Amino acid sequence: MNEAPRRLHPGTIVLRIVAQGPQQIAGLVALAAATSRSGFWPMIGIVSVLVVGAALVTWIRWRSFTYTIGDGELLIADGVLHRKRRSIPFDRIQDVSIDQKLLARPFGLARVRIETGGGEADEAKLDSVTLAEAARLRAVLRGTGPVTTSTDVTSDEPPRELVFAMSPKRVLTMGMFGFSLVWVGVLFAGLNQVGDVIGFNWVDVRDWANVGRQEAIALATPLFAAMAAIVALAIGAVSGVLRTLLIEHGFRLEREGDRLRRVRGLTTRTEIVLGLRRIQLALIEHGMVSGRLGWAGLRLQTLGGSDDVGGRQSVAPFAREEEITRVLAAAGYAPFDPLPLRPVAFGHVLRTAIVRGGVPLIAVIVAAFFLPLAGLALLLVPIPVVLAVLARRRHRYAIVGDTLQVMRGVLSKQIWIVPLARIQAVSVRRSLLQRLLGLATVHVDTAGAKGMGRPNVVDVAFDDAERLAAALLC
């Protein structure tokens, strides 16, 4: 069963040197400048010795790294002086993902990441091997493929079934909604920096305009502002499209036995595999504008080993309702139906209004005491109240079958579908204000959640909270 130890592809050496190049160039230039006083040839000599030395070190490090597919385990040996051996049993391997950086593509190389569910530090990386070897490794490590050296591994894999794919048109449509002013800000900040360097300055532009006709400014300033706004909007739209195109180009989600396989990306092609058993919950997200037009995104929360901060893998970033339903079905979830969901207690309106609107209201009243005109801001008071009423209408929950379904969000909408078997712990919390209003929040803890956005049910009547908590853990 044991194979001979293998090394990474020799192209890795070139790849590493090229990848590290940009960081080293500054150092090389500085070194060249420092040694240039001693003449041209010694300088060339020192620099070339260093380059050769770096190549040698990279080569030695490449030589010392071997991996072996043993009997039911993957052995990785690494290190020149301090030798390190890792053994990863196949049944501990949660995920084998393959990605291809832009630089690696001409070489036909790919990076294989082996995730063991113990966080990023515990994952093993094979950077880089050929694509065929990557595919073979994936098949072997999952325990499905044959332990052969043949590159033809597709024959033994379970049949692939396309679940969801995005056409270029779809990606562009998604990009239009990916409009973000953040990038405009970044760009303008960058322009300011560059402007300082090349002597171009916004102040200069203004002065330059001043030289023209003083009266024109009264007309030109709003015109300039309008133009700047249009440019900003255009940049926002274009950057949104570009960013989306880079990430989502050629999105394909396939089902392969009990795994979902996702491929996407323009420059960096990434491929991830999600075991269906590792899925903890499904999250459907409707955007503020795109959601109104019938688009939604679906993410699945998995236990560790994910490439995004949320611990949630996007499996349908921009899809119609029936496509979401199809992906959900592929992941073993029933379609989402909002009908049985019921809103949380009326107290949620009061609490939201007090928490969101109370402080501004007090501030306005205090301000109006000193400056009566500020009292006009009281006209804005209905806004938080309307938002609070809407927040309660939109925050709904129910136990449907063996899942907890929670819906939340006024402008954008989020829907969680949590199988009851995936709930790790439940806690009922009551703050002082909630106790006065007879409310409680049910916190639902799942594995692999990171950052914001939990399937919590906020502000239900205390009795309902107790009943819900008991029902969740049945």
Next chain:
Amino acid sequence: MPPDSLERAVLPAYHTAMESMSLPLAPLDRRFVTVLRWRAAVAALPILAVAGAAEAVLYRQDLPNGIVAGIAVLVALWIIAIAPSRRFAHWGFALDERELHIAHGWLTRVHTIVPIGRVQHIDLTQGPIERGCGVATLVLHTAGTDHSLVTVPGLARDQAEAVRDRIRSAIEASPW
């Protein structure tokens, strides 16, 4: 042969297994108040030290003495003498054959339920203060995120061990 305190904590669970949220919670071991008191005393030391330093500075500047120290002493008295027993009163704990319930909190009340089958592993810890008072803390690890650690402090040492053994046998019996 579980001790009496365990019987009190565990037995009511059998009768109310259906209405699990309204499971009557048993108080923790009385000696836990002493633990809280000692911890508060340790926490009060820096407050008193800072107040003492402030008094010294005020004395040098010929400013009125006694106010800062007085407030600090009042705060220390509150957190050492009065707060521990109040905090203790809000702690509650219950265990039935499927779930562990733990409640605490004075301003924000928190009632956490952990299904025993979801417990990954269990630690039994005892700090120096706890050892002196004969109580122990049970730490349950789950695969969750916010409640990946659920601590049950202030159980008598033998009770904590009995609870740990019960949970352990339940984990071994559960399918995954």
